[in-house]
Amino acid sequence: MTYTLSTRHIRELEVRKSRFIAYAIPVEDRNAAMDELRRLRDEHPAATHVCWALLAGGQSGMSDDGEPSGTAGRPILEVLRHHDLDGVLAAVVRYYGGVKLGAGGLVRAYTDAIASALLDAPRVERVALGSLVVEVSYADEAKVRRWIEAQGYALADTTHGMLVKMTVRLPVNMIDGARRALVDMTQGKAGFF
Numbered sequence: 001m002t003y004t005l006s007t008r009h010i011r012e013l014e015v016r017k018s019r020f021i022a023y024a025i026p027v028e029d030r031n032a033a034m035d036e037l038r039r040l041r042d043e044h045p046a047a048t049h050v051c052w053a054l055l056a057g058g059q060s061g062m063s064d065d066g067e068p069s070g071t072a073g074r075p076i077l078e079v080l081r082h083h084d085l086d087g088v089l090a091a092v093v094r095y096y097g098g099v100k101l102g103a104g105g106l107v108r109a110y111t112d113a114i115a116s117a118l119l120d121a122p123r124v125e126r127v128a129l130g131s132l133v134v135e136v137s138y139a140d141e142a143k144v145r146r147w148i149e150a151q152g153y154a155l156a157d158t159t160h161g162m163l164v165k166m167t168v169r170l171p172v173n174m175i176d177g178a179r180r181a182l183v184d185m186t187q188g189k190a191g192f193f
Helices: 030-043 073-082 102-118 138-151 172-185
Strands: 003-005 009-015 018-026 049-055 061-063 088-095 123-125 129-136 154-160 164-171
Touching: 003 018, 009 102, 018 030, 018 102, 030 049, 030 088, 049 073, 061 073, 073 088, 073 102, 088 102, 129 138, 129 172, 138 154, 138 164, 138 172, 164 172
Parallel strands: none
Antiparallel strands: 003 123, 009 018, 018 088, 049 061, 049 088, 129 164, 154 164
16 A cells, blocks of 8 residues: 655754755655746745655655655655555755765765655555546536535546536546446446546
């Protein structure tokens, strides 16, 4: 089972005069993570490094952002993996304090920074979402809308043509059951894409 975070968490550490500000941010995918990184760089224009790691549904990545290879991104990624997290961007903003930490010191500093941000962070089970596109008659549209709402699913898009095409966002493991329910509800007239 994998988990994500319900909200962003921030912690700051000082290691031999360098400031390490760790961010653990829930994200949907790599694009959302890159948006968050741009915001962090905008918030911290004077930072020496913004190192990060991402686990998001198979879209993993990491960056040492100028630190010696393997001393920042990889340790941050390993902390995420150790905590069974997915859908999380972990970033550490470093302001250099004038004292070199060496490779081992950097690994420890980045590991400790992100681990401290995750220490009290409440985890929530990560549920993979998918889309189901269903086509129904105008007569069945209101009934299907009520069903979507009652199930707690999200209606992502609706287009009206000869029939009504609705895109529903729901947990991947519920798609087959949703198809069966929609076929039953429409007396077999629902079509799927």
